[in-house]
Amino acid sequence: MLRQSPYILYSDGSGNIFEDTSLFTVGRSGWDAMPIDDEDWIELPDGGNLYELPGRRGIGIDVKTGEMRLCLKGWAVAAFIPPAHTGLYLAAYEALDDAPTLPLFCYTAAGWLDDKFYVPAVRIEQDIRQECRGFDKGKVDEGVERLLAAYPHNRLVKHLAENCALTYECPAARNYFMGRWECPVPASPACNANCVGCISFQPVEETIISTQDRLTFKPTAEEIVEFTVPHLETAPYPLISFGQGCEGEPLLMWETIKDAIIEIRKHTDKGSININTNGSKPDAVEVLMKAGLNSIRVSLNSVLPDIYMKYYLPNNYHFDDIIESLRVVRKYNGWSSINYFVFPGMTDRVVEYEALREVIRTTGLNMIQWRNFNIDPDWYLGRMGVTEPGECLGIGQMMELIREEFPDLKFGYFNPPIERMKNFDVDFAH
Ligand code: SF4
Secondary structure, rough: OOOOOOOOEOOOOOOEEEEEEEEEEEEEEEOEEEOOOOHHEEEEOOOOOOEEEEOEEEEEEEEOOOEEEEOOEEEEEEOOOOEEEEEEEEOOOOOOOOOOOOOOOEOOOOOEEOOEEEEEEEEOOOOOOOOOOOOOOHHHHHHHHHHHHHOOOOOOHHHHHHHHHOOOHHHHHHHHOOOOOOOOOOOOOOOOOOOOOOOOOOOOOOOOOOOOOOOOOOOOHHHHHHHHHHHHHOOOOEEOOOOOOOOOOOHHHHHHHHHHHHHHHOOOOOOEEEEEEEOOHHHHHHHHHHHHEEEEEEOOOOOOOOHHHHHHHHHHHHHHHHHHHHHHHOOOOOEEEEEEEEHHHHOOEHHHHHHHHHHHHHHOEEEEEEEOOOOOOHHHHHHOOOOOOOOOOHHHHHHHHHHOOOOOEEEEEOOOOHHHHHHOOOOOOO
């Protein structure tokens, strides 16, 4: 708990950030700016970044008058908080008319106090797999060289090396080349949804760009099996995950994935096989569960069908399909998670909370991965057509209410390995 609110930050437009000690930082929920409780602040975790928000003025509370006003000393500043942490408030600012749409990152409130940067956030995940200090570039480069030599004709290993690990610096791909934990297996160049904030494809008419390019080929089951079996055999806490940020929807490749899972399990029973998906094809999920899939993570911006449909803009499926996919996995005693895009002022709406309770009850959900929503807040609310979000609980309080009502439901940020599915409190962080 801080002794007082941190001071607001501003940027001089030349890459320098300063504190303004005449203003305390406030947070944003939906369209509203509001004070942040002193106990909600944590130090900006290692691996976090600070962003200047072009064309935007920060909102703060005058330390003398207590009035809310703009910081006119420079441009607004927000924090990109690292994985394993969930933001409780967005950065509060007022956008000028010609302010550009912000790229696909999360924009959490940030402040300065006693020579430190602070953010309103919680550490929601103890798994250290994406701690930035845990990555060793030398070991990644060595792994890339060794595995490209080991699989000279494997297009997926080449993609994971050249694009994911060395260009996008994807933590999952770097963990693969360091021979540990979760190995990414992108499989689909196509998707059956058109998410507003898709990170692998943005329509040309949009002003923002996708943060990575989508896979350009359909891998074969042989290519998948060739590098995943050795990873499952040798890595600590091994798991492989279909469905990555650099592809479309893996369920569109269910036949190939089915063949790969069957072949993988002929060679090893180690580790677990997961799919990150939009959950659009419950029939395909059933086939994959029968083939040996262990877990699913369904991504969603909301459990309210209208807000979900406005964001995902599906080609040929409906909200009920994704709920059915979660049920199917539980029917086969698999582990089911939702990848819940957290947006203060939307996620913690009372209507959303009530709908989430229903989804947890009716699907037997195992885990919520409380992910920061990487999107421009004004742009998102505008595209969702939300002018009055209505009553909100606060992200922190919503988490507490869900935790109390569903004590067996796990909270986190990453797909658990089989060891954690069996005993969630396994101490694998060391
Ligand atoms: S489901 Fe994934 S790949 Fe498909 S549009 Fe949405 S974010 Fe993009």
